[in-house]
Amino acid sequence: MRLEGKVAIVTGSTSGMGRATAKLFAQEGAKVVVTGRNAERAQAVVDDIKAAGGEAICVLGDASDPAFAEEIVNKTIEQFGTIDILVNNAGMLSMSPLMDVTLEEWDKVFRVNVDAALRLCQLSAPVMKEKGKGVIVNVASVASFAAHHGFAGYISSKHAMAGLSKSMAWELGPEIRVNAIAPGCIHTAMVDSIGGVEALQFMVDNCPVKRVGQPEDIANVALFLATDDSAFIDGQVIKVDGGFEA
Numbered sequence: 001m002r003l004e005g006k007v008a009i010v011t012g013s014t015s016g017m018g019r020a021t022a023k024l025f026a027q028e029g030a031k032v033v034v035t036g037r038n039a040e041r042a043q044a045v046v047d048d049i050k051a052a053g054g055e056a057i058c059v060l061g062d063a064s065d066p067a068f069a070e071e072i073v074n075k076t077i078e079q080f081g082t083i084d085i086l087v088n089n090a091g092m093l094s095m096s097p098l099m100d101v102t103l104e105e106w107d108k109v110f111r112v113n114v115d116a117a118l119r120l121c122q123l124s125a126p127v128m129k130e131k132g133k134g135v136i137v138n139v140a141s142v143a144s145f146a147a148h149h150g151f152a153g154y155i156s157s158k159h160a161m162a163g164l165s166k167s168m169a170w171e172l173g174p175e176i177r178v179n180a181i182a183p184g185c186i187h188t189a190m191v192d193s194i195g196g197v198e199a200l201q202f203m204v205d206n207c208p209v210k211r212v213g214q215p216e217d218i219a220n221v222a223l224f225l226a227t228d229d230s231a232f233i234d235g236q237v238i239k240v241d242g243g244f245e246a
Helices: 016-027 039-051 066-080 105-133 152-172 197-205 215-226
Strands: 007-010 033-036 055-059 087-088 132-140 176-183 237-240
Touching: 007 066, 016 033, 016 039, 016 055, 016 087, 016 176, 033 039, 033 066, 039 055, 039 215, 055 066, 066 105, 066 132, 087 105, 087 215, 105 132, 105 152, 105 176, 132 152, 152 176, 152 237, 176 215, 215 237
Parallel strands: 007 033, 007 087, 033 055, 087 132, 132 176, 176 237
Antiparallel strands: none
């Protein structure tokens, strides 16, 4: 029970990496706030956590809406009284090449992938600072380190998330530690939406472990970063990609 008594917000936790993280945190004793847009899926995660003896609530909304961050924090404080851990996992994919991406699409991918994390940090950090301790885990991507044809908005937003995470670490320490996880090819609904693992087979072929990652692979690293086991790790972007970017 490495998170016993802690309160954790996990955004984008109705599926994939966020869901796996929310459920693992609950198994380790955390009271979890599940967020997402789909009421049925959100309630299913909460029900699973409660059935296993944990505590959880869900807050529904769109991560691209700046007001949603305030709702998440307000409901967390109202229900659980504090915030110890924030996992900024909510994200969206943008597949438009550089010359085709519209300003509307560009703006939305940044609002979801970067702005939402910034706003939740600004609202949660004072609570953590007052307590004298807190942890923020941001979900970046292997796209935070490199680029390729297409995905201009997504790649740019994930580079921004890496930089934002480092800035957070510098400005929020020593009370709050901030790190980011950079997943590689992880089998999630987002991957399925672009053709499944087969569409990213080159990532599997070009990593030493020769397999696709699972949401639990990310959840396990998030748990490590959320506990005192990682007490001397701060401001890092940790690749969890099977060695693809080694």
